[in-house]
Amino acid sequence: MSSPLNRQLLRLATAGSVDDGKSTLVGRLLHDCKAILADQIAHVKTVSEARGGDFDFALLTDGLRAEREQGITIDVAYRYFATDKRSFILADCPGHVQYTRNTVTGASTADVVIILVDARHGVLEQTRRHLAVAGLLRVPHVVLAVNKIDLVDYDESVYTGIAKEVGQLADQLGIADLKTIPVSALVGDNIVTRSENTAWYDGPALLEVLENANGRTDISGRALRFPVQYVIRPQTDDEYRDYRGYSGTVASGTVSVGDDVIVLPAGRRTTVSGIDRAVVSATATAVAERPSAVAGEAVTVRLADNLDVARGSVIVAADSSPGTRRELSATVAWLSERPLTVGARLLIKHTTTTAQAIVTKIAGVLDLDTLGVIDAAGLDLNDIGKVQLKIAAPLAADPYSSNNITGSFLLIDAHDGWTLAAGMIDDEEGELL
């Protein structure tokens, strides 16, 4: 029997146009996996009946008053479930264009994005936008669920038509792994078990695909990147009097005792002298040494030489340092109603560094119809655009395509702290789009 002690977490997000059935699919998936307990079912039954309708699966995730009044999803709902094989974090995202920022939020951490398309309506502008977002975020797996297949009499040709169109878009957007499934979220066809209603479809049900998908491509095999979050100096009168450790989470690669490393932005070389993990009991707070740590693990690293290392420093493998840069070309998803114009002064938050930035160029905006980049003077809400930035501090940055942690950043309004954009650093040679 699997348990959280040996199971792996998979993060899922839904996407697709408004009313295509995302919340219904999530509710159905949870329900059919027996992840909904009796009191929640009773609650949804009561509310559904009070509205004079059938059991509304979407009410399992649409929990805000405004969502229930309007019958749409406004912000991401996170739900959790586990099967014998693994456990899942499910982010049910909104489809409405006004809430794209929330869909980007849900998709940014996803290992799998399930894009729904209403079989009756086919591919819509929001479908294209969400596909572009999934491609841009380099979500490892995309599943196209052609939903409401019950409403087109389980017609195979409708399914094949949509699958073909989305397949072409996915190719254009560089989405490498696309699976396609005909489903009815409402009826439960091909969600947890394969359905007789789609005898012409011989692929797996949605749950089978999810259970077999791997997480973010194993980033422990890549070059070491370790952004320092916080310096730990107990300054107590015990064995830790002179302790000085750099705490953080390994962003990529493996860090081992004895590794030759470079500390950026200073560029100084040193060796890893220790890697510590906390050991705490009811009364004692101590650390234990370990030989190495891999991507995703929160540890504390000690270095052989006494260098100037602080929050904002990044410890990298000596043989594959990204160096630092003060200028970036990047693709951004603009998530604010305040438009972006050339010359704007903003804050950039990149790993553990926050610095001032100036937008020096807006190189274009993604045209959702052609998926090409066209000229633009500025970026508006929900635009996906290409920009160049000049930054007040050197950043130890990688292209997003090789590292989604050292390759991503936020743009923040310096006056009120609002998050304006999600940024992905372009490959040096080529364009991301």
Add this chain to the structure above:
Amino acid sequence: MTATLEAPLNAHTVTELDALESESIFVFREVAAEFERPVVLFSGGKDSIVMLHLARKAFAPAGVPFTLLHVDTGHNFPEVLAYRDNVVEQLGLRLEVASVEDYIADGRLRERSDGTRNQLQTVPLLDAINQHRFDAVFGGGRRDEERARAKERIFSLRDEFGQWDPRNQRPELWSLYNGKHKPGEHVRVFPLSNWTELDVWNYIAREEIPLPSIYYAHERDVFERDGMLLAVGPYSQPRDGETVAPRTVRYRTVGDMSCTGAVSSDATTAAEVVVEVAASTITERGATRADDRASEAAMEDRKREGYF
């Protein structure tokens, strides 16, 4: 068709509990680095105990660089208060207490007609945040607890009045948590957002974290009300027609003693609780919190006003 996706677990796979632990530790360190006056809400309940355990891990071998704050309803389980005071003393922590009782005594708050006090915690909480100028407030809330909590960010902005605006939350991308806020605003931080009740219990078992004894099966005089087992005590007495009988019970949550229900249980260890929780057919709050049943959006309304 799915063959290309197959990936067997290997030694380098970070498992569920380790992934959750690392995510929480990351959050604690971000806050320590980016805020000036963080505080951890500490009630002595299991979620706040796990939260404190994770905070200790985040900064070991140094101590926790945060103050603790308990918003005390005055309706406490004595075992929980004793646990709280013991932890504070043993770890040399600083504890502030905001007392609902004091507010009632001097008239700033009025006792509710049903006598329960969970709802009354909001004002003392917000006053304490203002008074101490806390800029980051760690809460032990989990998204799996309740449908409004399921919608909340890990870094959740509160305006000058402590209000949450669920329709206008900041985007939260990757693990780039944005803690920027204007003077007077603060950020609620939820390091356990992605933990489920079962994760919490598995973690308590794995880490051998001590808990107040009421979390394990014990005999207690209880009576039934609204399908919950309430303890006979100074704040809750049976009404006419409610009969008192000794039962073997444990608590799944601890809150205001007058409206927190116990569940029948024989589980005397964390490992046994794991088995029970895994087999449970009712959610934690559904089983134990009368105040959450009040209306369809009871929690959302309270959270909008500044509740935990």
